[in-house]
Amino acid sequence: MLKIDSLKVNYGGIQALRNISLEVPEGKIVTLIGSNGAGKSTLLRTISGLVQPAGGEISFRSSNITGLPVQKICTAGISLVPEGRHVFTDLTVEENLRIGAYTRRSKKEISDDLSWVYELFPRLKERSWQFAGTLSGGEQQMLAVGRSLMSRPKLIMMDEPSLGLAPLVVQLIFDIIKEINRRGVTILLVEQNAHMALKTADIAYVLETGSIVAEGSGQALLADERVRAAYLGKARQEKVCS
Structure with a gap:
């Protein structure tokens, strides 16, 4: 690949x-x-x-x-989960995730992938309304991975x-x-x-x-x-x- x-x-x-x-x-x-x-x-x-x-x-x-x-x-x-997470601290969890899908157009596919990320990371679903800056380090790492997945990468x-x-x-x-x-x-x-x-x-x-x-x-x-x-x-x- x-x-x-x-x-x-x-x-x-x-x-x-x-x-x-x-x-x-x-x-x-x-x-x-x-x-x-x-x-x-x-x-x-x-x-x-x-x-x-x-x-x-x-x-x-x-x-x-x-x-x-x-x-x-x-x-x-190809997507990258950067060292240090680099989440957008003044945006909510869900807003951060949706930013990961900025190159995509299908609202249904984006919604389906958002559900998949929340399935992988139930903690993010519980905190979807919270500002990313209020999350723990581990939760921010989950968010960084989830945001990357929202681009639907092959790698x-x-x-x-x-x-x-x-x-x-x-x-x-x-x-x-x-x-x-x-x-x-x-x-x-x-x-x-x-x-x-x-x-x-x-x-x-x-x-x-x-x-x-x-x-x-x-x-x-x-x-x-x-x-x-x-x-x-x-x-x-x-x-x-x-």
Whole structure:
């Protein structure tokens, strides 16, 4: 579905992404893990058109979308749940959700999808009249995901959806990610909670200083000793125990 070939991104004199190549097959959950500054968010922002690449190609459903404007990429079927949620705090929950459908025209389809989002997130339905700024962090994350779904994407990209959330809410968010995927939406997930991300993903990539250094199934990387030591805290735990 999504194919990236030799993608390069520069910030001034710094090369943020170095010849990145990866694929996101249709119907799968693909995750990117890596430390802060590795280039994960930059990759998502480049795919969505917010950052222009210095080289390489991005293909979506066999069409070259490299460098296209954001609105055309969104209309093609790609949506982004940004890091930090970025909900419209002075608008209600329902107004935020309807903004996600701004490129669409069918009132019936929008209404049907609104019902689907409320089915996924009953808490949002209970708070549909509240201003988004009054929601908890977890509820705002649900709203950001729901707003993205309202564009009816074929591919949804999520940037750190569990960041700053309580463990019980993190589990809920990952359950929702799996449910969204079961309903036919392909997912590209950037996540610092490496254990949950690898446990959930069909395919995983490890990004370090702008380069992919490992790839495989989520379960394979979860069992990889180098990945465990670097991202799952094994080395730190052993140090504490000794």
